Amino acid sequence: MTDTATDAFVSYRSLLFTVAYEMLGSAADAEDVLQETWLRWSGVDLGVVQDQRAYLVRITTRLALTRLRTLRRRKESYVGPWLPEPLLTAPDVAEDVELADSVSMAMLLVLETLTPTERAVFVLREVFDVEYEEIAEAVGKTQAAVRQIAHRAREHVAARRPRGEVTPTQARTVLDAFHRAVETGDLQSLLDILAPDVVFLGDGGGIVQAVPQPIIGADRIARVFLTGMTKISATTKLLPAQINGYPALILRVDGDVDTVLGLRVDDGRITGLYAVRNPQKLSRVSQETAVTRL
Known part of the structure; x- marks a missing residue:
């Protein structure tokens, strides 16, 4: 393996991880895709790569498309609601509004409603600004077909994504108000x-207790949270964090991450609350994960 090939892979690794993660919603699976990408890349004749x-x-x-289809079958037998694997992200991710929006928990849940090919086309075109010719090569479709898929995916996402742009400051203000109300x-x-x-959605993966079905309505959800807070111990802390480019809260019990x-x-109001409790999905909140569009 030449130094040139190694340097290229390392320099684009964060970008490739972000592409795979946005397609899969799973950091563990994105890492597996990157390992497979490295194996494929190591056998490429760089002389023919423009x-x-x-x-x-x-x-x-x-590779992510192939894995996404496998994940869809796996999710059919998942216990309770499925939520994306949360990432602790650096503060500068929030400064890139488009990147923060694309990796947000809310957007990843919207992307779950697309077909695998629609998701790949949307992510490559709308997030990473990849040319249609390159997308067609990647997904095995004609450019005309890709343009139609992109149009359909954009309309689908536009109808389901958060209404209007929310700045990190606005999101922080809302989160702080929620945090204060829950704790008091x-x-x-x-x-x-x-x-x-x-x-309100909770993901325990059948491993730990979580709300088994979506809870809808402000009054019901408020009482669930306030009741839950009365049961926590003195060693339990609810702390602010930057998760998937947006302000979030991490619940720590005896110092260990319990819930994101x-x-x-x-x-200006909260329309979705996503509690990830599945311990298999919490490893990426102990240290920052680099995500980028470049």
Whole structure:
């Protein structure tokens, strides 16, 4: 393996991870895809590669598509709601609004409603600005077909994504209000920050206890949180963090991560709360994961 090939892979590794993660919603599976990408890349004759970035993205996309179809079958037997694997991200991710939006828990859940090919096309075109010709190569479709898929995916996502752009400052303000209301047991303040049709999802993966079905409605969800807070011990801490590019909360019990709580904000109120408790999905919140569009 030449130093040139190694250097190229290392320099684009964070980009390739981000592509795979946005397609899969799973850091563990994204890492597996990167290992396979490295194996494929190590056998490539670099003399025929005109654009190393494009070539690596193409390999990653094809492998992620194959894995995404396998994941879909696995999710059919998943116990309870499935949520993306949360990532602790650096503060500068929030400064790139498009990147933060694309890796947010809310957006990853929207992407789950696309077909595998639609998801790949949307991610490559809308997030990474890959040319249609390259996307067609990556997904095995004609350019005309890719353009149609991209149009369909954009419309699908636009109808389901958070309404309007939410800045990190706005999201932090909402999160702080929620955090304060929960910790002080202030029911009215909690109801004020929750949208009437807010949805609460919990992912325990059948390993730990979590809400087995979505809970809908501000009053029901507020009482669930306030009741839960009365049961926590003195060694339990609810701490702010930067998860998937947005402000979130991490619940630590005796110093260990117990739950990651992400949120979706629309028009200044919380419309989605996502509690990841499956311990197999919590390894990426102990140290920052690099994500990038470059």
